[in-house]
Amino acid sequence: MSSVSPIQIPSRLPLLLTHEGVLLPGSTMRTSVDSARNLQLVRSRLLKGTSLQSTILGVIPNTPDPASDAQDLPPLHRIGTAALAVQVVGSNWPKPHYTLLITGLCRFQIVQVLKEKPYPIAEVEQLDRLEEFPNTCKMREELGELSEQFYKYAVQILDAVSLEERFKMTIPLLVRQIEGLKLLQKTRKPKQDDDKRVIAIRPIRRITHIPGTLEDEDEDEDNDDIVMLEKKIRTSSMPEQAHKVCVKEIKRLKKMPQSMPEYALTRNYLELMVELPWNKSTTDRLDIRAARILLDNDHYAMEKLKKRVLEYLAVRQLKNNLKGPILCFVGPPGVGKTSVGRSVAKTLGREFHRIALGGVCDQSDIRGHRRTYVGSMPGRIINGLKTVGVNNPVFLLDEVDKLGKSLQGDPAAALLEVLDPEQNHNFTDHYLNVAFDLSQVLFIATANTTATIPAALLDRMEIIQVPGYTQEEKIEIAHRHLIPKQLEQHGLTPQQIQIPQVTTLDIITRYTREAGVRSLDRKLGAICRAVAVKVAEVQPKEAKLERSDVAEREDTQGIVQFVNCVRTTVFHVCREHILEDEKPESISDTADLALPPEMPILIDFHALKDILGPPMYEMEVSQRLSQPGVAIGLAWTPLGGEIMFVEASRMDGEGQLTLTGQLGDVMKESAHLAISWLRSNAKKYQLTNAFGSFDLLDNTDIHLHFPAGAVTKDGPSAGVTIVTCLASLFSGRLVRSDVAMTGEITLRGLVLPVGGIKDKVLAAHRAGLKQVIIPRRNEKDLEGVPGNVRQDLSFVTASCLDEVLNAAFDGGFTVKPRPGLLNSKL
Numbered sequence: 078m079s080s081v082s083p084i085q086i087p088s089r090l091p092l093l094l095t096h097e098g099v100l101l102p103g104s105t106m107r108t109s110v111d112s113a114r115n116l117q118l119v120r121s122r123l124l125k126g127t128s129l130q131s132t133i134l135g136v137i138p139n140t141p142d143p144a145s146d147a148q149d150l151p152p153l154h155r156i157g158t159a160a161l162a163v164q165v166v167g168s169n170w171p172k173p174h175y176t177l178l179i180t181g182l183c184r185f186q187i188v189q190v191l192k193e194k195p196y197p198i199a200e201v202e203q204l205d206r207l208e209e210f211p212n213t214c215k216m217r218e219e220l221g222e223l224s225e226q227f228y229k230y231a232v233q234i235l236d237a238v239s240l241e242e243r244f245k246m247t248i249p250l251l252v253r254q255i256e257g258l259k260l261l262q263k264t265r266k267p268k269q270d271d272d273k274r275v276i277a278i279r280p281i282r283r284i285t286h287i288p289g290t291l292e293d294e295d296e297d298e299d300n301d302d303i304v305m306l307e308k309k310i311r312t313s314s315m316p317e318q319a320h321k322v323c324v325k326e327i328k329r330l331k332k333m334p335q336s337m338p339e340y341a342l343t344r345n346y347l348e349l350m351v352e353l354p355w356n357k358s359t360t361d362r363l364d365i366r367a368a369r370i371l372l373d374n375d376h377y378a379m380e381k382l383k384k385r386v387l388e389y390l391a392v393r394q395l396k397n398n399l400k401g402p403i404l405c406f407v408g409p410p411g412v413g414k415t416s417v418g419r420s421v422a423k424t425l426g427r428e429f430h431r432i433a434l435g436g437v438c439d440q441s442d443i444r445g446h447r448r449t450y451v452g453s454m455p456g457r458i459i460n461g462l463k464t465v466g467v468n469n470p471v472f473l474l475d476e477v478d479k480l481g482k483s484l485q486g487d488p489a490a491a492l493l494e495v496l497d498p499e500q501n502h503n504f505t506d507h508y509l510n511v512a513f514d515l516s517q518v519l520f521i522a523t524a525n526t527t528a529t530i531p532a533a534l535l536d537r538m539e540i541i542q543v544p545g546y547t548q549e550e551k552i553e554i555a556h557r558h559l560i561p562k563q564l565e566q567h568g569l570t571p572q573q574i575q576i577p578q579v580t581t582l583d584i585i586t587r588y589t590r591e592a593g594v595r596s597l598d599r600k601l602g603a604i605c606r607a608v609a610v611k612v613a614e615v616q617p618k619e620a621k622l623e624r625s626d627v628a629e630r631e632d633t634q635g636i637v638q639f640v641n642c643v644r645t646t647v648f649h650v651c652r653e654h655i656l657e658d659e660k661p662e663s664i665s666d667t668a669d670l671a672l673p674p675e676m677p678i679l680i681d682f683h684a685l686k687d688i689l690g691p692p693m694y695e696m697e698v699s700q701r702l703s704q705p706g707v708a709i710g711l712a713w714t715p716l717g718g719e720i721m722f723v724e725a726s727r728m729d730g731e732g733q734l735t736l737t738g739q740l741g742d743v744m745k746e747s748a749h750l751a752i753s754w755l756r757s758n759a760k761k762y763q764l765t766n767a768f769g770s771f772d773l774l775d776n777t778d779i780h781l782h783f784p785a786g787a788v789t790k791d792g793p794s795a796g797v798t799i800v801t802c803l804a805s806l807f808s809g810r811l812v813r814s815d816v817a818m819t820g821e822i823t824l825r826g827l828v829l830p831v832g833g834i835k836d837k838v839l840a841a842h843r844a845g846l847k848q849v850i851i852p853r854r855n856e857k858d859l860e861g862v863p864g865n866v867r868q869d870l871s872f873v874t875a876s877c878l879d880e881v882l883n884a885a886f887d888g889g890f891t892v893k894p895r896p897g898l899l900n901s902k903l
């Protein structure tokens with residue numbers, strides 16, 4: 078071995094103060110430079126200097142964090158490592174800093190610090206020399222031997238030029254090295270099946286840890302977790318294919334360094350795989366009688382829906398087979414579709430999970446992302462299964478009619494696979510990439526309308542219409558279900574608050590306009606909140622309250638004014654029910670006095686106005702029909718039935734028809750049809766324009782408007798209403814203010830059937846109208862209308878426009894020919 082002249086380091090060295098990591102002679106390290114002193118050093122020594130000497134630094138370990146070195150020079154470790162700066166990389170983000178690659182040369186000791194600013198320079202004494210290990214040195218015999226061995230191998234390998242030769246030489250060396258490492262690992266590794274030992278060893282490790290070994294500890298913990306994960310995979314009851322994938326993945330995981338981004342991905346994947354309920358299910362409780370009772374207890378009315386659900390459950394009980402149709406409840410918001418779904422799960426004793434599909438426009442929302450994507454996740458179905466922890470829950474696919482579409486694919490197509498009993502036992506989520514059997518899951522879908530449900534999806538479901546409620550049904554629902562639920566939620570009892578049925582009716586007619594009961598529920602919640610304030614205020618001090626106390630509190634707290642107002646009102650109403658001798662002497666007295674705690678607060682219309690504000694909806698039908706050219710139509714919207722005022726006016730012009738109110742094409746066509754029919758029948762009905770001409774559009778423009786202007790409307794069912802409205806305009810006669818109508822028209826004046834009759838009739842009833850004109854072919858739909866509503870309304874079934882007009886105007890519309898006007902041909 079040839080002798081190498083030792084490196085002599087300069088006697089003065091600029092000092093690089095590091096606070097993490099120790100550079101040892103012979104090793105290389107990357108260090109980040111961001112403190113002011115170190116930055117100065119790099120700039121003036123490494124970036125400006127050009128000689129080799131200028132790249133030798135003294136690296137001092139163990140100095141305090143650079144953030145605190147702005148002031149005086151911190152106490153320095155006495156021994157440092159002289160280092161050669163091999164590379165300098167600068168960056169300005171997130172703040173200016175350099176990264177240095179430095180190689181340790183030899184140890185030195187600080188003799189004296191010569192200069193502190195802008196960076197420290199010290200006089201140093203070199204401690205060791207970079208020279209070869211002398212072969213003959215007896216003191217270092219062992220070291221010398223090792224060095225010689227290494228040298229021998231290195232030179233042999235250097236001589237091996239062909240690849241084959243190099244393999245032959247290095248493989249035995251590597252095998253030996255691996256054996257050695259294995260031995261070392263065995264002595265360190267806790268036994269896999271002895272979890273207790275793992276736990277017992279951890280605290281000991283912590284106690285004996287030395288600075289710089291924290292990372293090792295984390296690594297060991299991770300290894301423990303992997304052992305656990307492996308054990309879970311082994312004991313999991315997943316199908317064979319999934320098991321194979323897991324075994325393969327865990328093998329990969331074990332070989333992967335933890336710093337690799339794929340490590341976390343694979344680990345998350347495996348954790349999901351072992352958590353999924355591959356074989357875990359709840360036992361069905363199928364007792365039809367109990368199911369009927371439970372459904373009846375939870376929901377008032379909805380007879381048709383409950384009947385169909387019970388049939389469905391009965392078939393399942395008898396057949397014990399899950400391949401049935403997927404039920405889809407279609408109806409306006411707040412009619413209890415979701416809540417029936419929940420009850421079905423309860424009757425079956427199954428877990429319930431709701432998947433909101435409104436606005437979902439990416440198919441990976443249903444089917445997951447492939448694991449190659451950054452941030453990939455399983456889809457909602459697999460996530461739902463993970464959440465419920467069993468493979469046979471009831472999944473409620475809420476709002477299937479509001480699925481979107483985008484460039485990322487059609488989620489409806491992904492749902493097809495989920496819902497199809499022929500396919501779903503093999504459902505493959507992109508993230509899992511192995512099949513999961515969904516055939517045990519009971520799917521129920523809900524929607525507001527079938528119009529926007531993709532046809533292929535619709536085809537796989539059985540639609541059950543859930544129409545809106547009548548006022549009477551809403552009152553019952555409120556008193557049987559909503560009020561008790563709200564009282565419970567607000568910590569109130571029936572002894573503290575009383576809401577009579579007339580008040581509920583007031584809320585329904587004057588504060589809400591909806592087919593379901595959601596707003597009603599919210600209003601009842603608002604009342605309970607207001608009463609809760611009163612009860613909470615009065616309760617603790619009630620017995621001790623003096624009149625003066627009440628007056629003082631009224632001054633300071635605005636809310637008390639309302640409370641007392643409610644109290645006064647309550648007193649007015651309750652006074653009549655109090656026995657004569659119990660009556661207080663004057664009203665002013667009672668206004669100040671706290672009510673006895675056992676007397677419930679009665680919510681009457683005055684209290685209602687105080688709490689909810691002035692009524693939002695008033696009956697305005699008769700006002701709006703006070704001039705010719707207005708008629709009431711009935712419209713169906715996904716939110717339920719609505720009454721709709723159609724308005725028409727005429728003015729001088731050139732025969733143009735203007736339509737406003739955001740109308741769709743079909744509705745516009747209806748308007749043109751109506752005008753054409755009226756023009757062709759103008760003589761028959763004696764309809765004239767402002768100039769007395771039977772040509773209705775002669776020098777006349779017509780404007781038709783459909784409030785509310787901001788809501789889009791479409792469909793053919795407004796045909797009869799438009800005809801009636803225009804007939805009123807051209808005849809100058811008023812349409813009856815208690816009549817509403819619906820029906821499609823043809824050019825020949827026929828009236829064709831339309832949809833949503835029940836909801837439309839309920840809307841007319843809600844609005845307090847008396848007569849409804851419907852197409853004759855819709856007569857059968859009246860069977861679905863509740864008996865009390867049918868009693869309150871009279872129905873005219875029309876097959877042609879003649880009949881519609883005759884019913885819409887007082888005294889009929891047909892002009893009877895007067896005999897004197899007939900021309901005699903005699």
Ligand SMILES: Nc1ncnc2c1ncn2[C@@H]1O[C@H](COP(=O)(O)OP(=O)(O)OP(=O)(O)O)[C@@H](O)[C@H]1O
Nearest residue numbers: 375376377409410411412413414415416554558594
């Ligand atoms: N017939 C009923 N009997 C008892 N409670 C009812 C009835 N109908 C609705 N409710 C109650 O009304 C509230 C709203 O119902 P739910 O959320 O099920 O409506 P939904 O039809 O699913 O509405 P959406 O279409 O907006 O999801 C729930 O608290 C529910 O319990």
